[in-house]
Amino acid sequence: MPDTAPNSWEARAESSSFYGFTDLPSIKARGTVVLTHGEGPYVIDTEGRRYLDSNSGLWNMVAGFDHAGLAAAAKAQYDRFPGYHAFFGRMSDQTVMLSEKLIEVSPYDRGRVFYTNSGSEANDTLVKMLWFLARAEDQPQRRKILTRKNAYHGVTAVSASMTGKPYNELFGLPLPDFIHLTCPHYWREGQPGETEAQFTARMAAELEEVIAREGAETIAGFFAEPVMGAGGVIPPSAGYFQAIQPILKKHGIPLISDEVICGFGRTGAVWGCETYDFVPDAIISSKALTAGYFPMGAVILGPELADRLHAASEAVEEFPHGFTASGHPVGCAIALKAIDVILNEGLLDNVRRLTPRFEEGMTRLAENPNIGEFRGKGLMGALEAVADKPTRTPFPSNLSVSERIANTCTDHGLICRPLGQSIVLCPPFILTEPQMDEMFEKLEAALTEVFAGLKAGA
Numbered sequence: 001m002p003d004t005a006p007n008s009w010e011a012r013a014e015s016s017s018f019y020g021f022t023d024l025p026s027i028k029a030r031g032t033v034v035l036t037h038g039e040g041p042y043v044i045d046t047e048g049r050r051y052l053d054s055n056s057g058l059w060n061m062v063a064g065f066d067h068a069g070l071a072a073a074a075k076a077q078y079d080r081f082p083g084y085h086a087f088f089g090r091m092s093d094q095t096v097m098l099s100e101k102l103i104e105v106s107p108y109d110r111g112r113v114f115y116t117n118s119g120s121e122a123n124d125t126l127v128k129m130l131w132f133l134a135r136a137e138d139q140p141q142r143r144k145i146l147t148r149k150n151a152y153h154g155v156t157a158v159s160a161s162m163t164g165k166p167y168n169e170l171f172g173l174p175l176p177d178f179i180h181l182t183c184p185h186y187w188r189e190g191q192p193g194e195t196e197a198q199f200t201a202r203m204a205a206e207l208e209e210v211i212a213r214e215g216a217e218t219i220a221g222f223f224a225e226p227v228m229g230a231g232g233v234i235p236p237s238a239g240y241f242q243a244i245q246p247i248l249k250k251h252g253i254p255l256i257s258d259e260v261i262c263g264f265g266r267t268g269a270v271w272g273c274e275t276y277d278f279v280p281d282a283i284i285s286s287k288a289l290t291a292g293y294f295p296m297g298a299v300i301l302g303p304e305l306a307d308r309l310h311a312a313s314e315a316v317e318e319f320p321h322g323f324t325a326s327g328h329p330v331g332c333a334i335a336l337k338a339i340d341v342i343l344n345e346g347l348l349d350n351v352r353r354l355t356p357r358f359e360e361g362m363t364r365l366a367e368n369p370n371i372g373e374f375r376g377k378g379l380m381g382a383l384e385a386v387a388d389k390p391t392r393t394p395f396p397s398n399l400s401v402s403e404r405i406a407n408t409c410t411d412h413g414l415i416c417r418p419l420g421q422s423i424v425l426c427p428p429f430i431l432t433e434p435q436m437d438e439m440f441e442k443l444e445a446a447l448t449e450v451f452a453g454l455k456a457g458a
C-alpha cells in the first residue's frame, strides 16, 4: 500500500512528477518505488528494500549499478574537460576516439558517426539524413519510411511515427509517409498450416507488394530492430533478413538496423545484425553504448551512405543538424570505457556463458499451462501468458495479467516488465548464476501465485 503521508517519498513523487509510460491506477494503488542506489544487478529503494532488476533498468545498465571503472572514467573526464559540443569544426578528443572505436567494432571497414542524446534522436536524425540525401540527389519524392507493427523506435514525433504501437494514435500519429508492415512473429502471425519458411516468404512478398504499391522511388528507408525489444522481445522468423534484404537492395532502399537494444552484446554478439547474419547500410546505437551511465545515441553510417551524405552536405556547405550535447566528451569517455568493459572485461563472454542457463530457465517456466510461448535471443527473453495454451487465446486485457505478475514480482524483490501479455527479462550482463537462479525462483513463485488467483476468480 502506498505511504500517503505528505512528506513520504511516494506522496512527494506523486504530487510533483509527471509519469511517462506508467500505469497511473497502479501508482494510486501501490505507490511509486523511489530508488536511491544500486549494487551489481540490484537496486535499493528509500526503505532499504532490494530488488533484482531483471530488466537492466531499461535494457541499458548492462554493467550493473555500481561499476567503479565507469564511474572513474566519468569522474576523470569531468576533471579534464567537462563538456563541449561538436559544431563549427570543433569536437573533443574523446569524440574522435569514440568514432574510431565505433567504426572499428562495426561491420564496416570505414564509415562516419553522428551523435545524439538518445535512441529516439538517433532514429530521427537518420530519417532527416535520408530526406536530406533524397533532395540533394534530386529525388525529393523519396520520403516514405518503412517499419513494422510492434516495432519500437522511440518517442519523438518522427521516431514515434516509426514505432508500430497503437498508443501513438493518442497523439494523432504517425505522421504521413510512415508505413508499418506485418510483425514477423511466426507464433502469433503465422496462419494455420503455414510453415515458418512459408511465413518468411509471405513477409517478403508483402514487402514487394508495398514497394510496388507505393513506388520504390518514394521510399527513403527501411528500419528494423534485429530482435524487436519493446514490442515484446520478438526475434524475426527464420531467414527473415536474408529474404528482405535483396528486395530492398534491388529497389535502392537502405536497410537500417536499429541496434539500440541489440547492440553491444545483448544477443550474444556485438551486434544483432551479426547474430542474424546481415550487414545493414547504417546502425543506430544507444542504451548499452554507455552501459546506461550517460544519455547518448549514435548513428553509425556505413561507407556508402557516409560518402553520399558527405557529398550532399558539401554541396550545400553543411549538414544543418546537431544537438548541443552531441558527442559530449564525458559521454564519449564513458562509452569508450563501456565498450572496453563489455568487449574486453568479460561481459560479452558472460552473456554467451549464461545464455544456455537463461534459455533452460525460460523453457522450464514456459511449461506452465498458462504460458504460451518463450521467445528470445541471448540475454533477452519474454514469456507470453495465455488463457488457453492449445488455441493461444490471450487473457481478457481487463485482467491485466502481465501487470499482476510484474507487481507480484516487485513484492518479492524482483523487477521485471509487463509488455502486452508478456513478461520481459533482460538482465545485466554481469549477472552471476546464483542471481539468475534467484530471478527464476522469484518469477516462478509469482506466476504460480497469479495464475492460481485467476483460477480462483480473484
Ligand SMILES: *Cc1c(COP(=O)(O)O)cnc(C)c1O
Binding pocket: 117, 118, 119, 120, 121, 123, 152, 153, 154, 155, 225, 229, 230, 258, 259, 260, 261, 286, 287
Ligand atoms: C529504447 C529504444 C529506442 C529509443 O531510445 P531512447 O533513448 O529511449 O530515445 C529506439 N529504438 C529501440 C530499438 C529502443 O529499444
